[in-house]
Amino acid sequence: MTPRDCADRLWAAVSARDEFEAEEVVLGATEAGMDPETVLLEVIGAVQHRVGQEWAANRLSVAAEHAATAINERVVSALTLSLPRVRPTRAKVAVACVDGEWHALPARLVAEVLRLRGFRVDYLGAQVPTAHLITHLHRTGPDAVALSSSIATRLPTAHATITACQAAGAPVIAGGAAFGPGGRYALLLGAQAWAADARSAADRLATPLPRPTLGHQAIDDLPHLADQEYTMVSRTSALLVKSVYAGLEDRLPRMGEYTEEQRQRTAEDLAHIVDFLATALYIGDGGLFTGFLAWTADILTARSVPAGVLLPALELLTAELRDFPRATALLDQAAVVLSTTNPDPALAGPGPAPRAQHLPGATTT
Structure with missing residues (x-):
């Protein structure tokens, strides 16, 4: 069975709010030999993307969209719990959503792909206040921060967060629709890197990110704010x-x-x-x-x-x-x-x- 076939089956289960069937589809795919990373991104991720499209087309209510997202989140948990544990041998990465960003599933997928590839991951979830994130960085000393945001109005907060992470010595890789086509806003706001998806994030983090420049100020990136x-x-x-x-x-x-x-x-x-x-x-x-x-x-x-x-x-x-x-x-x-x-x-x-x-x-x- 192809990833697209599995995605169609998962979509049918999610649309019917049948969590049991949704788990059966995903677990059955891995049992049949499908790579877990492919299941995460080309099955669950593809279905979540379709959820957004259906809502935009007014074929899915807000409540139904939330229900579908919740099922997908639980399916991710069921999948990861069913897999053999991968001993972490690579860099430590803190994965977090920008404060005010409630769309956590993209960040969760990044975290799970990084774990599958042997990274040590601290997944902090949705809406992480910048001050709390910085406290976490000082306590745990990750090699990089993967910062996610889907909503463009969170960009000013993302900028402050990127600058604060760098001041704490942690380079930042940004991802999510908020950062614009090709990650143009991620680079504008001073992030060390940008990734279009979970796979490219994992690929980029395989090589250490450049260390941030000390003494950098947010206004340096956007002089027009004067x-x-x-x-x-x-x-x-x-x-x-x-x-x-x-x-x-x-x-x-x-x-x-x-x-x-x-x-x-x-x-x-x-x-x-x-x-x-x-x-x-x-x-x-x-x-x-x-x-x-x-x-x-x-x-x-x-x-x-x-x-x-x-x-x-x-x-x-x-x-x-x-x-x-x-x-x-x-x-x-x-x-x-x-x-x-x-x-x-x-x-x-x-x-x-x-x-x-x-x-x-x-x-x-």
């Missing part, structure tokens, strides 16, 4: 969301009919937009913001919500940030992208948004 736009936007994010929400109520009278849950979800979605804008200002890459909005537009479309409902929010946010040239340039660029790819002039000005009860919490899985 303009303080990121600081001001991030510090006033709650006020920005409140002001934009009030402006939307004036533009979209139907919002007066919203339930309390719809109001809360709309405010959450506006907060995501502000957070991604702040992160783009931090990184200095407008593509991060426009890419997020294009992705959000696809999510809205899959949920039968006109993507044009984003345009009034961008216009109101531009007015609030009129004294911030980098921020307004990003917002103008995003508005052009949305207008081009999702033209809906009726939604750019006052008036009700047809079928749009609220902006779904498309970034909160």
